[in-house]
Amino acid sequence: xxxxxxxxxxxxxxxxxxxxxxxxxxxxxxxxxxxxxxxxxxxxxxxxxxxxxxxxxxxxxxxxxxxxxxxxxxxxxxxxxxxxxxxxxxxxxxxxxxxxxxxxxxxxxxxxxxxxxxxxxxxxxxxxxxxxxxxxxxxxxxxxxxxxxxxxxxxxxxxxxxxxxxxxxxxxxxxxxxxxxxxxxxxxxxxxxxxxxxxxxxxxxxxxxxxxxxxxxxxxxxxxxxxxxxxxxxxxxxxxxxxxxxxxxxxxxxxxxxxxxxxxxxxxxxxxxxxxxxxxxxxxxxxxxxxxxxxxxxxxxxxxxxxxxxxxxxxxxxxxxxxxxxxxxxxxxxxxxxxxxxxxxxxxxxxxxxxxxxxxxxxxxxxx
Amino acid sequence: xxxxxxxxxxxxxxxxxxxxxxxxxxxxxxxxxxxxxxxxxxxxxxxxxxxxxxxxxxxxxxxxxxxxxxxxxxxxxxxxxxxxxxxxxxxxxxxxxxxxxxxxxxxxxxxxxxxxxxxxxxxxxxxxxxxxxxxxxxxxxxxxxxxxxxxxxxxxxxxxxxxxxxxxxxxxxxxxxxxxxxxxxxxxxxxxxxxxxxxxxxxxxxxxxxxxxxxxxxxxxxxxxxxxxxxxxxxxxxxxxxxxxxxxxxxxxxxxxxxxxxxxxxxxxxxxxxxxxxxxxxxxxxxxxxxxxxxxxxxxxxxxxxxxxxxxxxxxxxxxxxxxxxxxxxxxxxxxxxxxxxxxxxxxxxxxxxxxxxxxxxxxxxxxxxxxxxxxxxxxxxxxxxxxxxxxxxxxxxxxxxxxxxxxxxxxxxxxxxxxxxxxxxxxxxxxxxxxxxxxxxxxxxxxxxxxxxxxxxxxxxxxxxxxxxxxxx
Numbered sequence: 138x139x140x141x142x143x144x145x146x147x148x149x150x151x152x153x154x155x156x157x158x159x160x161x162x163x164x165x166x167x168x169x170x171x172x173x174x175x176x177x178x179x180x181x182x183x184x185x186x187x188x189x190x191x192x193x194x195x196x197x198x199x200x201x202x203x204x205x206x207x208x209x210x211x212x213x214x215x216x217x218x219x220x221x222x223x224x225x226x227x228x229x230x231x232x233x234x235x236x237x238x239x240x241x242x243x244x245x246x247x248x249x250x251x252x253x254x255x256x257x258x259x260x261x262x263x264x265x266x267x268x269x270x271x272x273x274x275x276x277x278x279x280x281x282x283x284x285x286x287x288x289x290x291x292x293x294x295x296x297x298x299x300x301x302x303x304x305x306x307x308x309x310x311x312x313x314x315x316x317x318x319x320x321x322x323x324x325x326x327x328x329x330x331x332x333x334x335x336x337x338x339x340x341x342x343x344x345x346x347x348x349x350x351x352x353x354x355x356x357x358x359x360x361x362x363x364x365x366x367x368x369x370x371x372x373x374x375x376x377x378x379x380x381x382x383x384x385x386x387x388x389x390x391x392x393x394x395x396x397x398x399x400x401x402x403x404x405x406x407x408x409x410x411x412x413x414x415x416x417x418x419x420x421x422x423x424x425x426x427x428x429x430x431x432x433x434x435x436x437x438x439x440x441x442x443x444x445x446x447x448x449x450x451x452x453x454x455x456x457x458x459x460x461x462x463x464x465x466x467x468x469x470x471x472x473x474x475x476x477x478x479x480x481x482x483x484x485x486x487x488x489x490x491x492x493x494x495x496x497x498x499x500x501x502x503x504x505x
Numbered sequence: 506x507x508x509x510x511x512x513x514x515x516x517x518x519x520x521x522x523x524x525x526x527x528x529x530x531x532x533x534x535x536x537x538x539x540x541x542x543x544x545x546x547x548x549x550x551x552x553x554x555x556x557x558x559x560x561x562x563x564x565x566x567x568x569x570x571x572x573x574x575x576x577x578x579x580x581x582x583x584x585x586x587x588x589x590x591x592x593x594x595x596x597x598x599x600x601x602x603x604x605x606x607x608x609x610x611x612x613x614x615x616x617x618x619x620x621x622x623x624x625x626x627x628x629x630x631x632x633x634x635x636x637x638x639x640x641x642x643x644x645x646x647x648x649x650x651x652x653x654x655x656x657x658x659x660x661x662x663x664x665x666x667x668x669x670x671x672x673x674x675x676x677x678x679x680x681x682x683x684x685x686x687x688x689x690x691x692x693x694x695x696x697x698x699x700x701x702x703x704x705x706x707x708x709x710x711x712x713x714x715x716x717x718x719x720x721x722x723x724x725x726x727x728x729x730x731x732x733x734x735x736x737x738x739x740x741x742x743x744x745x746x747x748x749x750x751x752x753x754x755x756x757x758x759x760x761x762x763x764x765x766x767x768x769x770x771x772x773x774x775x776x777x778x779x780x781x782x783x784x785x786x787x788x789x790x791x792x793x794x795x796x797x798x799x800x801x802x803x804x805x806x807x808x809x810x811x812x813x814x815x816x817x818x819x820x821x822x823x824x825x826x827x828x829x830x831x832x833x834x835x836x837x838x839x840x841x842x843x844x845x846x847x848x849x850x851x852x853x854x855x856x857x858x859x860x861x862x863x864x865x866x867x868x869x870x871x872x873x874x875x876x877x878x879x880x881x882x883x884x885x886x887x888x889x890x891x892x893x894x895x896x897x898x899x900x901x902x903x904x905x906x907x908x909x910x911x912x913x914x915x916x917x918x919x920x921x922x923x924x925x926x927x928x929x930x931x932x933x934x935x936x937x938x939x940x941x942x943x944x945x946x947x948x949x950x951x952x953x954x955x956x957x958x959x960x961x962x963x964x965x966x967x968x969x970x971x972x973x974x975x976x977x978x979x
Contacts, residue, residue, distance in 0.1 A: 191780070357777055357780040364791045364799060366792060
C-alpha cells in the first residue's frame with residue numbers, strides 16, 4: 138500500500154459516493170416496495186405506526202408503499218373463498234391501545250362471518266391521524282388489492298378543510314396529493330406550503346438518510362413483531378378520556394350555527410365514494426364518548442361542541458339520503474364506560490359492540 | 506460513544522499523527538485523553554458528580570504514578586509539564602462554570618469550585634504523603650491495589666452503588682427516593698482500574714519500567730481505549746510512544762481500514778442487530794422456540810460486532826497516532842472449542858487475568874496443596890477466573906451464572922481434550938475437519954446460550970427463556 142494507491146482509493150470512493158447520491162436524486166428508486174414482510178416475516182395486521190419503537194416494535198414512516206408492503210393485505214393473491222373487506226378510518230379503526238385481535242377488524246375476523254359462502258376477511262387499514270384526504274390516499278392504494286367491500290369510519294374531525302394536509306402521511310406525499318387533486322378535483326392547493334416538497338439535494342442519499350433508515354428499521358422491527366405479535370405499547374394505566382370541559386364551544390374557528398358546509402371536506406368524501414366504486418362502500422359514523430361531566434351541556438367531548446356535531450350529523454344524514462349512500466350513524470352506540478384514553482378510542486368490549494353492528498351490515502352485502 | 510464524537514476523534518487523531526513532534530507527543534496525548542475523560546463522562550443526576558468522577562480519575566492516575574515510580578524518575582524537571590497540564594485542564598474546565606454558556610467538554614456545568622477545591626486538596630495531601638515514600642513497600646502497594654479493587658466492587662455492586670448514591674444525594678440535599686445504582690456511572694473506570702492494577706502489580710514484582718507522568722497518564726487515560734479497551738501493557742505502549750513517529754502510507758491505509766471496519770461493525774451491524782436482540786422485555790414476549798433462537802442469535806452477533814467494532818476503532822485511532830494497540834478479537838465464534846474461544850475473545854482482558862490471576866493462582870495451588878489432583882486445580886482456577894471475569898461486568902447473580910457457565914465449559918473441554926489426546930490422534934484429515942466444524946458449531950451455541958445469562962438480569966427469566974428455546978413453553 139503506498140500513498141498513490143491511498144489517494145486513488147479516496148478519489149474513487151468519493152466519486153462513487155457522489156454518483157450514487159446524484160443518481161438517487163435524479164432517479165429515485167421505489168425502495169419501499171422491497172420488504173421482508175410476508176416473505177421472511179409475518180405481515181402486519183395494521184399499518185405501521187408507533188412512537189416508542191423499542192417498546193412497540195413499530196414505527197411511523199411516510200412511505201405508503203413500504204407501509205402497504207409490510208401489511209398482511211399484500212401477502213399474496215386473494216383466494217376464491219375469501220370475501221375481502223378493507224376497513225378505513227382513524228386511530229379508532231387502527232386500534233389505539235388494542236391488540237390486533239381486539240380491533241374492529243380483529244373482532245370481525247373472529248366472528249367468522251360469511252358472505253355468499255365466502256369467508257369474510259377484514260383488513261385493518263385505519264391510520265392514527267384524522268383526515269379524509271389521508272383515508273382517500275390509503276383507499277387509492279388499497280383498491281389494487283381487490284376488496285369486495287369497504288368499511289369507512291368517519292367522524293366530524295376528519296372533515297375540516299384546514300385539517301386535510303395536517304396528517305404527516307399526507308403532507309409528506311405531495312406527488313400522491315397532486316394525483317388526487319387532478320383526478321378528483323379536490324379543493325386543495327398543490328402550492329400549499331404544508332405539503333413537503335423536497336428539493337434536489339433533499340432527494341439525494343444523504344437527504345433521504347432518515348427515510349432510508351426508517352425503511353431498514355421497519356424491516357428490523359418486523360422480526361420482533363413476528364416474534365411477539367406486539368405492535369404497540371399497552372400501558373396498564375393511562376389518562377382516561379376527558380369528561381370535564383371549559384365553557385369553550387367554538388369549532389375550528391366557527392362559534393355557532395350554522396356549521397358552514399363549505400369549510401368541510403365533502404368533496405374528499407365524494408372522491409372516496411367515487412374511488413371505491415363499484416366496490417360496495419359502507420360508511421359509518423364512529424361511536425364517540427358522550428360526556429356527562431362539567432359543561433357537557435355545551436360539549437359532547439374533547440373534540441366536539443354539541444352544536445357543531447349535531448349539525449354535521451344532520452348534514453351527513455341528508456347527504457347520505459340524497460346520494461343513496463350506505464351509511465350507518467353509530468355515534469351513540471357505545472356507553473361512556475367503554476372508551477379508553479380518547480373520546481373515539483374504544484375498549485375491546487366497545488369494539489365488540491361496533492363489530493356486531495357492522496358484521497350484520499357486511500353480511501347483507503350483495504354477492505360480488 | 507457517539508458517532509459524532511468518534512468522527513471528531515478520528516479527525517483529531519489524524520491531525521495529531523500528521524503534526525505531532527516526538528518531543529510533545531506524550532504531553533499532547535495526555536492533554537487530549539484528560540479532556541476526553543471529562544467529555545465522555547455521561548451526565549449524572551447527582552449534582553457535580555459528572556465533573557468530580559473524571560477529576561478523581563486524573564487524581565488516581567497521578568497518585569498511582571507517584572506510587573509506582575522510583576524517586577529519580579519523579580524529578581520535577583521531567584514532570585512539571587504534565588503536572589501543569591493536568592492542573593491547567595482541571596482549572597480551565599472548572600472555570601467554564603462562569604462562562605455564560607455550556608461547553609461540550611463536560612457532561613454538565615461544573616459544580617461550585619468549593620467541591621473541586623476540596624477534592625484537589627484531598628488528593629494533593631495524599632500525593633504529598635505518597636511522595637514522602639522513596640521506596641513504597643509491598644504493603645503500601647498492596648493497600649493501593651485493594652483500594653482500587655474496593656472502589657471497583659463499590660461501583661459494580663448495585664446494592665453498594667445505591668448506598669453511595671443515597672449518601673451523595675443526602676450530602677447534596679437531593680431527593681433520596683430517586684436514588685438508583687446507575688447514578689454512579691464512572692466512564693472508563695473498568696479499564697482504567699485494570700491499567701492501574703497492572704502497573705501496581707508489576708511494580709511489586711519489579712518489572713515496571715520507569716516512565717514519566719506524561720507517559721503514564723497517556724497510557725492509563727489513552728482516549729481511544731477509555732470506554733472499551735483494549736487493555737495494553739505499559740512497557741509496550743511506552744515503547745511505541747518513545748519511537749520516532751513516522752507514519753507511512755501503509756500505516757494510514759491500515760488505520761483507515763480498521764476505522765471503516767469498526768464503524769461499519771458498530772454503527773451498521775451492531776446497532777441494527779440491537780433493534781431485535783434479546784433483552785429482558787422481549788424475552789417474556791416472544792412466541793415460540795424458533796423466534797427465541799432468532800433473538801438470541803441477534804444478541805450473540807450484536808455483542809460481538811459492538812465490542813469488536815469499538816476495538817477496531819480504538820486500534821485504528823491509535824494507529825493514526827503511531828500506537829499499535831494489541832488485538833482484542835480474532836474470529837472467536839469460528840473457534841472449534843471453548844478454550845480457543847476465550848483465547849480469541851476480548852483477548853487483552855483474558856491475557857490480563859491470565860497474567861495476574863490464573864497463573865499466580867495455579868502456581869499457588871500447586872505449591873501450597875501438593876496433594877490436590879491436577880483436575881481439581883484446573884477446575885478451581887478456571888471457575889475462579891471466569892467468575893472474576895464475570896463479576897468485572899457487575900457483581901450480580903446473573904453475571905456470576907455466566908461466569909460459572911464458562912468456567913464449567915472450559916473445565917469440561919479441558920477434560921475432553923485430555924481424553925481425546927489418546928483417542929483422536931490418528932484421525933484422517935477429513936474427519937478432523939468435520940470434527941472442527943462440529944466443534945465450532947457446538948462452541949458457538951454454548952457461548953450463545955451463555956449470553957442468555959448476560960442479557961437477562963433475572964436468573965428466573967433466563968431459566969424461562971432456556972425453557973422456551975428448548976420447546977418447554979410458548
